[in-house]
Structure formats: C-alpha cells, structure tokens
Amino acid sequence: MASVTLLSTKGLSRHFGGLRAVDGVDFEISAGEIHALIGPNGAGKTTFVSLLSGRIEPTAGSISFMGEDITADAAYQRVRKGIAYTFQITSIFPRLSVFDNVALAAQNTLQRRAGWLGWKSVDLARHALSALEKVGLADRADVKAGTLAYGHQRLLEVAMGLALAPKLMILDEPTQGLSDGEIDRFCHLVEAISKDTTILLIEHNMAVVMRLAQRITVLNGGRLLATGAPEDIRANAEVQAAYLGGS
Structure with missing residues (x-):
C-alpha cells in the first residue's frame, strides 16, 4: 500500500543575513513512520524543526501538513492541527x-x-x-x-x-543527558507511541537512530544531503564523510 505524506516542505529556507541556516530543503514524512533527522552540529536541524513547528518564519519555501498549506500558521495553530514539539x-x-x-x-x-x-x-x-x-x-x-x-x-x-x-510528534534530541538504561526505556516508549502517532526524531545518538528510524534524512550546511532507509544512509559515502566520519 502506498504511503501517505503527512508533512512536506518545498524549497524551505531560512536565512540570517548571509547565513543560510536552511537552504531550499524539500522534505517529506509519511503518516505512521518514525523518521529521523540527523546531521553534524550547525547542519540546520534545530532551525529546520523550528520552521516546522512555527517558532520562526521561513525566508522562502512552503510547509504542507495533511494536504494543507500551513506556512503562515502560528505555532499555536499548528499545535491545534496536530503538531507537537518537545524542546x-x-x-x-x-x-x-x-x-x-x-x-x-x-x-x-x-x-x-x-x-x-x-x-x-x-x-x-x-x-x-x-x-x-x-x-x-x-x-x-x-x-x-x-x-x-x-x-x-x-x-x-x-x-x-x-x-x-498529536498526529505528528517532533522529538528534539530526546536522549540527550540520559543514561544507557534510560535511553533503552525511551526507545521502547517511542516504539509504543509510534503505533498511534507519526514521529520525527532529531537525534545525535546513531545507535538510537538506527534502532528506531524507518527512514533517515541527513542535513549538512543547511541543505538536504540524503534521505533513505537506515542501511542506505549507513552506506552513503557522502554521509560518512560529512557526519559519520568516513573510513
């Protein structure tokens, strides 16, 4: 059965003067999936999810949720439509x-x-x-x-x-500062939540990402570097060079 797009962006950008924190990103997350967003420090992840949640306005581009353009919606309006964001x-x-x-x-x-x-x-x-x-x-x-x-x-x-x-829950660095035991319990929690709620996971812990995500999107320098299944992202030479350290 074909997947249904829950949220998507087209050409989404946010510039701070000459800094292109998010630069023309086309992104999709399907209903029912756990989708991870990764990238090195300064890749634009926090700015990107701040755009999705309505905490900041885009310089250019659009955001669609459940087929509706929400680019101009305030954060509280997005919450009412089903987007939850944990800081x-x-x-x-x-x-x-x-x-x-x-x-x-x-x-x-x-x-x-x-x-x-x-x-x-x-x-x-x-x-x-x-x-x-x-x-x-x-x-x-x-x-x-x-x-x-x-x-x-x-x-x-x-x-x-x-x-x-929520229909979409955005979890921003949820395992930061947690012990190994707490991380394991948290992973079980996310797996349980995902039965009813689509999850966008922003995470540095690659073991957590590889354990939970059905798809992964990689940002680097504000741009989309790659999107794919975990095994494809792990094998991607550009991702290895930019984020995973290469070999």
Missing part, C-alpha cells in the same frame, strides 16, 4: 505538579474537541493520567515537576506532547 532543552513548569503540567496540555486538547463548555474535569483527569501512564510517570503525578530527575523531566515533556493528541 531540545527541557521546557516544563517546575513549580507545578507533574499532573498539572500534563493537564494544561490536556485541557487544550479537550477544549479543541468539545469547546469551552463541552468538556468536564473528570475527562481532563482521565486524559492527563493516560498520557502519564504511557510514559511511566502516573505514580509521580502529585510530585513537583522541578524535583524530578532529568530523565523523568524529559519523559514528562513527552507526556505533555502526548496530551495534545
């Missing part, structure tokens, strides 16, 4: 409880589905706890988020993303 640097409300962090995101989802008066607090609690259960934090629901260990804070941010009921 490279953990972004939580440290003084609020773990539950309240997720409930804020869950409330957004329920209001979107049922309107301001159509949702109930019991639905909010059920939705928030479901997201926490998926990441293994339901037993820490009443703990202040800022007291969690770093690895658990990363999981909390994923739960906040899941509470938005």
Whole structure:
C-alpha cells in the first residue's frame, strides 16, 4: 500500500543575513513512520524543526501538513492541527505538579474537541493520567515537576506532547543527558507511541537512530544531503564523510 505524506516542505529556507541556516530543503514524512533527522552540529536541524513547528518564519519555501498549506500558521495553530514539539532543552513548569503540567496540555486538547463548555474535569483527569501512564510517570503525578530527575523531566515533556493528541510528534534530541538504561526505556516508549502517532526524531545518538528510524534524512550546511532507509544512509559515502566520519 502506498504511503501517505503527512508533512512536506518545498524549497524551505531560512536565512540570517548571509547565513543560510536552511537552504531550499524539500522534505517529506509519511503518516505512521518514525523518521529521523540527523546531521553534524550547525547542519540546520534545530532551525529546520523550528520552521516546522512555527517558532520562526521561513525566508522562502512552503510547509504542507495533511494536504494543507500551513506556512503562515502560528505555532499555536499548528499545535491545534496536530503538531507537537518537545524542546531540545527541557521546557516544563517546575513549580507545578507533574499532573498539572500534563493537564494544561490536556485541557487544550479537550477544549479543541468539545469547546469551552463541552468538556468536564473528570475527562481532563482521565486524559492527563493516560498520557502519564504511557510514559511511566502516573505514580509521580502529585510530585513537583522541578524535583524530578532529568530523565523523568524529559519523559514528562513527552507526556505533555502526548496530551495534545498529536498526529505528528517532533522529538528534539530526546536522549540527550540520559543514561544507557534510560535511553533503552525511551526507545521502547517511542516504539509504543509510534503505533498511534507519526514521529520525527532529531537525534545525535546513531545507535538510537538506527534502532528506531524507518527512514533517515541527513542535513549538512543547511541543505538536504540524503534521505533513505537506515542501511542506505549507513552506506552513503557522502554521509560518512560529512557526519559519520568516513573510513
């Protein structure tokens, strides 16, 4: 069965003066896949996903999501349409409880589905706890988020993303700072999430990329260098020279 394109870009560019951080990138991610985005430091990965999430505006090019042009949409509009983004640097409300962090995101989802008066607090609690259960934090629901260990804070941010009921979840460097055991558990989590949600994974840990991704896109110098299956990317001489070190 042919794959369905969930999100695509055409000629997407972002220039900062003379710096072409993203330079004419044509990109596609199919519904239901785990797609990894890799590249050396300075390749343009963070700028690219900031364009996808609406945090910055493109200099040129377009972005399409579910067949709709979203290039001019603000970040909150993209969230409402089903794009969730977890930040490279953990972004939580440290003084609020773990539950309240997720409930804020869950409330957004329920209001979107049922309107301001159509949702109930019991639905909010059920939705928030479901997201926490998926990441293994339901037993820490009443703990202040800022007291969690770093690895658990990363999981909390994923739960906040899941509470938005996204069609596409963008995970930016999710295993950064995690122990080997935490990375293994996180990989199992991503595999479980991907059964219902398309994943775009921005990751430096190549073992994680090769374990999870069905397809990989490589950026270098703001440009698309290669896209393909993991085995093809591993064997690509240009990728080896630019990112994997060559031989």
